[in-house]
Amino acid sequence: MEHVDHILIVDDDREIRELVGNYLKKNGLRTTVAGDGRQMRAALEDTPVDLIVLDIMMPGDDGLLLCRELRAGKHKAIPVLMLTARNDETDRIVGLEMGADDYLTKPFAARELLARINAVLRRTRMLPPNLQVTDSGRLLAFGQWRLDTSARHLLDAHDTLVALSGAEYRLLRVFLDHPQRVLNRDQLLNLTQGRDADLFDRSIDLLVSRLRQRLLDDAREPAYIKTVRSEGYVFSMPVQVLGAPA
Numbered sequence: 001m002e003h004v005d006h007i008l009i010v011d012d013d014r015e016i017r018e019l020v021g022n023y024l025k026k027n028g029l030r031t032t033v034a035g036d037g038r039q040m041r042a043a044l045e046d047t048p049v050d051l052i053v054l055d056i057m058m059p060g061d062d063g064l065l066l067c068r069e070l071r072a073g074k075h076k077a078i079p080v081l082m083l084t085a086r087n088d089e090t091d092r093i094v095g096l097e098m099g100a101d102d103y104l105t106k107p108f109a110a111r112e113l114l115a116r117i118n119a120v121l122r123r124t125r126m127l128p129p130n131l132q133v134t135d136s137g138r139l140l141a142f143g144q145w146r147l148d149t150s151a152r153h154l155l156d157a158h159d160t161l162v163a164l165s166g167a168e169y170r171l172l173r174v175f176l177d178h179p180q181r182v183l184n185r186d187q188l189l190n191l192t193q194g195r196d197a198d199l200f201d202r203s204i205d206l207l208v209s210r211l212r213q214r215l216l217d218d219a220r221e222p223a224y225i226k227t228v229r230s231e232g233y234v235f236s237m238p239v240q241v242l243g244a245p246a
Contacts, residue, residue, distance in 0.1 A: 005121060006030040006048060010040045010066070011055040011083065016106075020053065023110040024117075037061035037069075044075055051117055054100075056084040067100055079120045083108075101190075123190050139242040140176050142235075143224060145215065146242070147176060154214065167192060168211050171204075175225065175235035184232035208233060 007029050011017050017033040024031050032047070034040040036058060043049070052070070056063035067080055082100040101120045104113060140147045144157040152169050154162040164172065170192040174183070183191070185204045192207075208225055211217075217224045224237050 004028065004030045005050040005117075006032065007117060008032050008034065008040065008043055008049045008052045010034045010036075010052060010058075010063070012036060012058045013055070016055075020110065020113065024114065027114055029117075037066050040066060044078075049075075049078055051079045051081065051121055053081050053083060053113070053117070056082055081113075081116055081120055123186055141240040141242055142176065142179075142237045143215075147172060149173065162214055164214060165210075167207055168214060171207055171211055175233075176239050179235045179237065179239045182228050182231050182234045188232065 007024055009017050009020050009024075009031060011020075011033075012035050014035070017035065021031040021033050032043050032049070034043050037060060040052070040054075054063045054067060061069075063082055063084075067082065070076060070078065070080060079101040081102045081104065083104055083106055085106045101123075102116050104116055138149045140149065146155045147153070148155065152164070154164050154169075154172070156162060171188065174188060174191045188204050209219065212219055212222060212225055215224050222236075224235060226234050226236050228234055
């Protein structure tokens with residue numbers, strides 16, 4: 001039997017839940033609706049879900065808190081598309097930092113939402129099953145650097161802490177979890193869980209450039225992150241797992 005994607009719509013606005021749910025059903029998707037975090041959790045326990053459309057502005061547990069909860073629990077692999085009634089850049093940034101895969105501002109056209117849902121599902125499924133970021137709680141050593149994945153600290157050879165943004169940390173984690181493997185831009189965008197519809201694939205190049213600066217990596221002759229022409233990037237330095245941080 002052909003798989004029908006199941007979308008969970010979490011929004012406290014009943015009219016939006018019904019309109020979005022009906023539109024997605026007409027376009028061949030299966031839908032379940034939830035009005036708050038409690039109903040969302042119950043739905044996730046009841047049946048498998050392929051993607052969650054999650055409103056930010058809700059009473060009680062808001063969408064940011066629920067997204068963080070999802071990313072920390074057993075449902076962390078489910079893609080999340082966040083909705084907000086405010087065109088607020090802070091909401092967008094925080095939502096992506098919490099692990100959302102895309103972001104859409106209300107009011108929106110149902111057709112655009114459907115296109116975003118399909119794009120997120122398509123990008124997620126293009127990842128090989130063994131390209132999964134491992135859990136936190138390790139100390140990773142590479143070259144003159146160490147990354148504490150519990151505290152999210154990057155330390156140099158003198159134990160000096162180097163600050164990383166959330167996006168820089170996620171990108172470094174991906175590279176350290178998959179050394180000596182070429183990753184294309186779509187894979188990197190998905191694995192870092194920071195894909196924003198307003199960004200293009202080349203945006204990952206800017207993030208790589210910033211991370212190279214943090215690592216003092218010469219872009220002309222990089223020792224850590226090398227560019228593979230027409231393919232993507234590869235983390236070429238060996239990575240040693242030192243175990244759980246003290």
